[in-house]
Amino acid sequence: MMKIQFQAIEGYAYGAIQPSTIFRFSVNEILPSDHVDELVKLFSTVTASHATDIFEYEDVTHGPNHAPTLFIGILAALTQHSGDRRLSTIKAFSEGDTVVYALPTLSTDMTWHTLIALSKFLKDTNYNSTEAQLSEFLNGLKSSNRKFLPGGTNTMNFLNAAAQHKIPFKVFRQNYLILGYASGSTILKSSITDQETSIGVSLARSKVDTNRLLKLSGLPVPDQARIQTITQAKHFAGEFGYPVVLKPEDESQGRGIYANISDEKELIWCFEKVANTYPTLLIEKHITGDHYRIDFMGEELIKAVRRRPPEVVGDGIRTLRELIAELNLDPERLDPYSSKKIVVLDEDLERCIKKQQVSLDDVLETKRIIYLKSISNLSRGGDQIHVEDDIHPENFKLCQMIARTMRLDVLGIDLLSPDLSKPWHSNGTVVCEVNAQPQLGASGTDVYWRFMKNYLRPPVRIEVEVTNDTSQSQAPLFDTEVSRLKIKLSVADAFSQGCPVQYFQDFKIADDVAAADRRRLERLFVSVNPEGA
Template sequence: MNVSADFPALKIIGSPGEMAGFIYGLKYPSLLILLQGNGEKNHSWLADVNRAFASRPEIAEGEADLPLLLPDVSLTEKIALSILHWMGRLYSAAGVPVYENGRKVMEEPDESLVMIAVTTLSFLHKESLNIFSWLLEIFNLAAAEKDYQLFLDELAKIKKRLSPAACMLKNTERFLKESLRRRIPAVSLAGDIYQYGYGSRSRLLESTFTDSTTSIGVHFARSKTSASCFLRMAGIPVPEQRIVRNIRDAEIAAEEIGFPVVVKPADLDGGIGVAAGLDSIEEVRTAFTAAFRESSNIVLEKHFEGHDFRLVVFQDELIFAVERVPGGVTGDGRSTVRQLVDQINSDPNRGDGERTLLKMLDLDEEALLLLGKKRMDAESVPPAGEFVKLRRTANIATGGSPLIASDRIHPDNAVLAVRAARLFRLDLAGIDLLITDISRSWFEIGCVICEVNAQPGLGGITSSHLY
C-alpha cells in the first residue's frame, strides 16, 4: 500500500509563527512552520521532482543546482530542505533580497515532526507562506505519484507575485549582500530604502542615495542643462550645449556648434536615448527622433573625442575610477566581426537578463552603421589588435565593458572630479569624464565633464570592493 496516496508526505501542523526578528542564528525575519511526515520511507520520487525544478528556466539560466541532501537524514527533513532550497532559488530568480536559505530548527526523535524556519522579509510573511504551501503541494503530488506538471507550470506566475519585493536597483542588492557578509543588520523600510545597523550609528541608503545626500544637488545633477551651466559657472570644462525643441532646432544647433555632435535627453539617465559622434545632418535627424521618443527635453552638444571614465567620489575623496569601453571587438587577424562578437558573448558574465553583470553585444542597425563608416561589414576580418566600435556610446547597458583605471589617473584629474562633486554638495557622486589619456593632466590635454550622477551605479565586476 502506498501510504502517501492516503496521507500527504508532509503537512503543516497548526498555524505558522511570524518572527519579525532574527532567531536561530538567521539574519532575516522568518516563518516557523511545524511539519509532520506520514512515515513513508520510499523516496525514489524525490530526486525526480528536484531535477524537474532544476531544469526550469524560471529558476535559473541553464541548470540550477540541486539541494544538498545527506543520506542519513529522515525523508521528512529531506522534503523540507528541498522546499527551502527551491524557495531560496525562487527568491534569487525574482530579485528578492533574501540571501540565506531557511533551516531545520527542531526534529522529534521518531522523525515524524520537524520544525523549520523559512527566511523571508518583514512584509513578506504571507506571500512566503503561500509559496511554501504551493511548493509543498507539488512535493506531495510527486510522493503520491500524481501529475504535478500543472502546478510546476505556475512558476512564472509565482515569480511575478514576488516582484513587488524585488530590489529595483542593483546597487541595493549589492549593498545588502555585503551587509550580510559583514553581519551588519539591514532592515527594509520602504521600497529600496534600507536601514543598515541599529541606533545612533545606523545609516539609511536608497541605492547610492545616502541620508546625507542633498535634494538640491540631486535636482541640479538630474537636469543635464542645469548641471552643465552650474559646472561652467565654476570653471569646470563642459561641452558646448544647446536645448533643441524640434528637428530644425537640432539641425541649426549642429551647424553652429560644428560636427561631430551628441544628441541626448536632458532628463534621463543610463544612456537612454543618447547618440554620440554624429557627423551629418541626417544622423542628427535620426538621433533626435529616437531621443524624442524617450523624452521631450532634448539637448545637442559638441562631441568630445576621448575615452569615457566614471570617477566615483565619496566624502571629498576619489575612491574609484573605471574606464567604460564601448561595445566592440578587437581583431585577431583571422576571425570575422561576427565571430568576434560571438566570442565576446560567450563570456558567462554576459546575458540579456535584468541581473546580468554585462549585456550581450548585438550586430544591430547601429553596429552595422558604424561598420559601414569603416567600409566593413559583419563578415570583415579586422587586423590583429584593431578595435572596432559597434556602439556610439560607452554604456555597459548596451554591451560595453569596464576597465579599472584607479591606478593610472593623474592627481589633477582626481581633484577635478572631487571639485565637481563638492560643487553639487554631493557626498557620493559619479563623475563622467571624457579625456584622451587619464594618466595626463587635464590642464595639459583638455577634457570635459559630460555628466554628474547623484545616484551612481557602482557596477559589479570591477567595483565589488566599494560596497
C-alpha cells in the same frame, strides 16, 4: 499535494539576519511515489547551479527522498534563481508532530508568490514535467519575481557587505537600505546617503542644470542646448559643428543617448528614434577622447575607470552575431548584481555596425575590430579598465572642485579626455555629466564595505523583553536621538513577527510566560552581534 502551513516573519528568527518564511509539515506526510520521483528530478535540476548543503538540522532525521526537504530545497533554489539572497542557512527542526523549516529571504512576498507558482506548476504538469515546461516556468518566474526585490546593483552589493561584516540591515520598500538602529542607524538609497544634500541630488538629476552651474564656476563642459524639434537640432548642430550628441535631459545609465552623430542625415535618423520617448532632448558638441568615470566620496577617490564601448574581434570563422553571443557569456555580464550588462541588439548597435559597413550575419575577417555601441556605459554593454594610478593631481583637484560646486558628498563624475594622466586644462578635458547616485559597479564587497563603513554610526545597546502583556508600544527603532533601545514584546507578537532587531545584548523572558512558550522563544530569538558592538 502536501499540506503546508506557511508563515511570514518580517522580523528576525532562528539566527537569520533577514526575514524568514516558516513552513510546517506533518511528520506523517506521505506522498505517492511518482510525486516523490518528480520532486527528486526537480531538486537535481533546479539546484544544479546552487549550493545544496543549505540545511542546518536540529533533532530532525530523514532519508534522501524526504518530500518536505526536497520541496523546500526546490523552493529555495527557485527564489535564488529569481535574484533572492539567502544570507544564512535554512533551519530544520521538530515541534511536536510537525517538521519546521525556516527559510531566510529578502522578500517574504516573493517566497509566497514562488510557493504558489511551484504548487500550480506541479499540479498543472501532474507531477510529470518536461524540460521545455520547466524552462518556460523558470523564465516566467524570474521575470515576475523581480518586482519584489531591491532594484539596481548597489543595494544588493551593500547587502552582501553588511552580511559579511554582520551589520544589521533592513530593506525598506525595495528602494532604501537601513543599517543599524536608533542613533546608530544610517539610511542609504543606492549610493545616496542620509548625509547628502537634497540640493546637490536635485541639481545632478538635470544635465542642463549641471552643465550650466559648472560652466558658471569656470569648469570645462561641452557646448549644450535644450531642443524639442528637429529644426532646433539642425540649428544647434550647425552652430556647434558636427559630430554632435543627442541625449535625454534627465535619464540615466546611458538610456536614449546617441553619440558621435556625424552629419544631418544621421541626426534626423537619431532624432526620430528618440524623440517619441523623450519630448525634450539635449544636443551637445561631441568631444573626442576617452570616457572616464571617477567616483568620489567626501572628496576622496572611491574608484576611477576608463570606459570603452563594447567591441568584438573577428576570427575569420564566426559571424558578428555569433561573436556578440560569445561576448554576452562573460560571467560578469550575467551576474545580476554587476553593473556590466550584456550587449543588446538595439538601434544604436544597428547604427554603429552600419557605419562600419558590416551586418550581424557577416563573417568578420581575422583581427578586425568592430565597435558595437556609440557610448561606453556598462549598462549598455561597455567595458572598463581601472586607472586610479593614472590620474594627474590637477585632474584630482578638478574632481574635488566639481564635488564642492555640486554640493555633493558622493558622486560619479564623467570626464571626456584624451589622457587623464595630463592636466585637464592642457588637453581639452571636459565634464560630461555628474551622477549623484553612482553605480559602484564592482562585484564583490570590498568597494561597498569601504563606502559603507564611512557612513556607519556606532551601534547602540539593545535590550529585549518578552511578556504576556499585550499593551506594548512600538519601539523607536530608527530615532537618531535614542542611544539605548529597550524593546518589550508580547508573546503573541514575538511568535508572529519574530524579533524586531537582528542583535541584542540582553534578552529576558518574563516569569509569567509558560514553560513551553519559553522554550520556543529561546530557539526563536538568536542575537547576531555586529562588528564593534
